[in-house]
Amino acid sequence: MEFLNWVRGPGLEYATVIFLVGILMRFLEMWLIGRKPDLSRPRASASRAGWRAVWRRSLPSEGLMKNSPLVMIAGYVFHIGFLLVLLFYVPHIHFFKDVLGFGWSGLPTPVINFLSILTIAALVALLIHRLIDPVRRFLSTSQDYIVWAVTTLPVVTGYMAMHMDVMPYTTMLALHILSVEILMVVFPFTKLMHAFTFAVSRYYNGAAMGRKGVQL
Amino acid sequence: MTRPTLAQQLARQGISRRAFLKFCAATASMMALPPTMAPAIAEALGKRTRPSIIWLSFQECTGCTESLTRSHSPTVENLIFDLISLDYHHTLQAAAGEAAELAREQAMEEGGYLVLVDGSIPVADGGVYSTIAGMTNLDMLAHTVKDAAAVVAIGTCAAFGGIPKADPNPTGAKSVAALMADGSIASKPLINVSGCPPIPVVITGVLAHYLTFGTVPELDDLGRPRAYFGDSIHDRCYRRPFYDAGKFAKTFDDEGARKGWCLYELGCKGPTTHNACATAKWNMGTSFPIESGHGCIGCSEPDFWDAGSFYKPLSAATGDLSGLAGGAIAAGAVAGAAAGLYARSQKHKAAASREKMTVDDLKD
Numbered sequence: 001m002e003f004l005n006w007v008r009g010p011g012l013e014y015a016t017v018i019f020l021v022g023i024l025m026r027f028l029e030m031w032l033i034g035r036k037p038d039l040s041r042p043r044a045s046a047s048r049a050g051w052r053a054v055w056r057r058s059l060p061s062e063g064l065m066k067n068s069p070l071v072m073i074a075g076y077v078f079h080i081g082f083l084l085v086l087l088f089y090v091p092h093i094h095f096f097k098d099v100l101g102f103g104w105s106g107l108p109t110p111v112i113n114f115l116s117i118l119t120i121a122a123l124v125a126l127l128i129h130r131l132i133d134p135v136r137r138f139l140s141t142s143q144d145y146i147v148w149a150v151t152t153l154p155v156v157t158g159y160m161a162m163h164m165d166v167m168p169y170t171t172m173l174a175l176h177i178l179s180v181e182i183l184m185v186v187f188p189f190t191k192l193m194h195a196f197t198f199a200v201s202r203y204y205n206g207a208a209m210g211r212k213g214v215q216l
Numbered sequence: 217m218t219r220p221t222l223a224q225q226l227a228r229q230g231i232s233r234r235a236f237l238k239f240c241a242a243t244a245s246m247m248a249l250p251p252t253m254a255p256a257i258a259e260a261l262g263k264r265t266r267p268s269i270i271w272l273s274f275q276e277c278t279g280c281t282e283s284l285t286r287s288h289s290p291t292v293e294n295l296i297f298d299l300i301s302l303d304y305h306h307t308l309q310a311a312a313g314e315a316a317e318l319a320r321e322q323a324m325e326e327g328g329y330l331v332l333v334d335g336s337i338p339v340a341d342g343g344v345y346s347t348i349a350g351m352t353n354l355d356m357l358a359h360t361v362k363d364a365a366a367v368v369a370i371g372t373c374a375a376f377g378g379i380p381k382a383d384p385n386p387t388g389a390k391s392v393a394a395l396m397a398d399g400s401i402a403s404k405p406l407i408n409v410s411g412c413p414p415i416p417v418v419i420t421g422v423l424a425h426y427l428t429f430g431t432v433p434e435l436d437d438l439g440r441p442r443a444y445f446g447d448s449i450h451d452r453c454y455r456r457p458f459y460d461a462g463k464f465a466k467t468f469d470d471e472g473a474r475k476g477w478c479l480y481e482l483g484c485k486g487p488t489t490h491n492a493c494a495t496a497k498w499n500m501g502t503s504f505p506i507e508s509g510h511g512c513i514g515c516s517e518p519d520f521w522d523a524g525s526f527y528k529p530l531s532a533a534t535g536d537l538s539g540l541a542g543g544a545i546a547a548g549a550v551a552g553a554a555a556g557l558y559a560r561s562q563k564h565k566a567a568a569s570r571e572k573m574t575v576d577d578l579k580d
Contacts, residue, residue: 032556
């Protein structure tokens with residue numbers, strides 16, 4: 001109980017501060033470093049191509065399904081599953097409502113349950129694939145494994161906490177919140193930042209190409 | 217003069233053997249013992265002489281005593297309690313002043329007595345925040361516990377520090393267990409009967425167990441008897457099916473509340489609270505707080521007073537994160553500006569130190 005009080009209180013406060021300070025720092029750092037002004041006459045609308053790239057690159061690229069079906073399916077499943085569970089599980093919405101001052105309606109618990117299992121299965125499949133495939137294994141750094149662990153733990157502990165009969169709920173809930181705090185602390189300083197920067201980098205590339213008249 | 221046995225006392229007070237056996241059977245079931253144990257309990261209890269009990273009240277509100285004495289009156293539980301030789305209890309004893317302290321000293325002479333403590337013990341500033349007969353609570357507890365057979369911490373204050381220990385804890389309040397752990401008082405077998413206040417039958421049940429078997433019952437990791445504190449309120453709540461079905465009351469007077477739906481979203485701490493409220497209930501088994509439409513506040517858990525608002529759901533942060541976020545964003549902006557400007561200056565420096573390529577470089 002003292003552990004739960006700590007993770008719900010001071011622990012969450014530390015994690016929130018590190019998370020927000022870290023993200024803002026990273027963004028401002030990228031923005032303030034500055035870009036050289038492009039003096040050429042644009043051949044087409046840069047912003048249109050930028051926004052188009054943001055959208056287009058969220059769709060599976062051509063041939064991905066044929067070349068690497070597991071990465072494609074499991075990748076989409078875990079990203080979408082993770083976001084849905086995070087944003088539409090009713091107790092999570094209560095957390096956001098308390099912080100933001102407004103809430104939204106959630107998904108039924110059995111749906112969240114199903115999505116959690118799918119998400120965990122996809123994450124495990126991706127890890128196995130990363131370990132078995134020689135090329136992927138060669139390209140993987142320790143950060144890849146750390147990032148995998150801090151992403152997977154909140155889903156696993158959350159699923160176990162939700163099923164209150166498996167483990168003592170007080171302990172599981174505390175471990176779940178702690179795992180989220182670890183994710184929040186690690187987030188701004190690892191490749192997890194892509195959750196925010198993906199749009200920026202896609203826009204940047206898209207706009208730069210679009211300006212030159214490249215058809216994206 | 218030999219002390220009368222419990223059975224003799226009961227007979228003298230007109231309690232039938234049948235009523236006594238009923239109490240023993242109820243106690244056996246509360247302790248999760250097989251019903252065949254009831255006669256054994258009756259026999260053991262009946263043969264016992266009145267053991268001496270010293271009840272010490274420290275930083276407390278007398279709610280624990282009120283719970284025990286006022287809830288069901290008169291009941292077999294109360295009488296059993298009367299029949300224990302309660303030699304010292306501030307609220308209940310007739311003696312006052314030196315006579316009262318003398319009663320405590322006399323009870324201690326025989327040794328092997330049971331010490332019941334309610335209230336936390338202040339240790340800050342030499343323990344001056346609560347004294348009795350010129351003695352600090354800590355001194356009195358240390359003195360009394362020294363020759364005790366066992367100690368029962370009655371209520372959340374004695375068991376975990378409770379409200380006096382709540383942040384910022386100005387009196388340096390500590391629980392009995394904490395004082396045993398840091399060596400301020402002798403370490404004796406300790407049973408924590410938490411709750412604010414504890415359920416009367418839980419107090420009497422624990423005493424009955426101790427008197428019957430002469431041992432401390434099986435305890436959980438917080439030193440509470442598993443028989444009463446093994447399940448969470450949520451596990452045993454009659455509203456649990458609504459939780460499982462995702463039916464929640466959103467306010468205290470909406471349709472869901474009237475239909476008796478789960479109070480999780482209104483801040484019920486049932487899932488993290490271990491106690492027997494949902495099964496033993498209160499007011500002669502009438503009901504427990506959730507039955508009257510209010511969520512569990514988690515009073516039998518350590519630091520329940522510092523676990524955030526009683527009306528915030530368990531999944532919400534206990535602190536004010538949105539207030540904190542403003543500060544964090546400002547700090548992030550400053551840190552980001554500094555990091556960005558540093559990176560920019562590094563970029564310019566790198567650009568300035570670049571050597572210009574000339575045609576001569578290409579000649580080689």
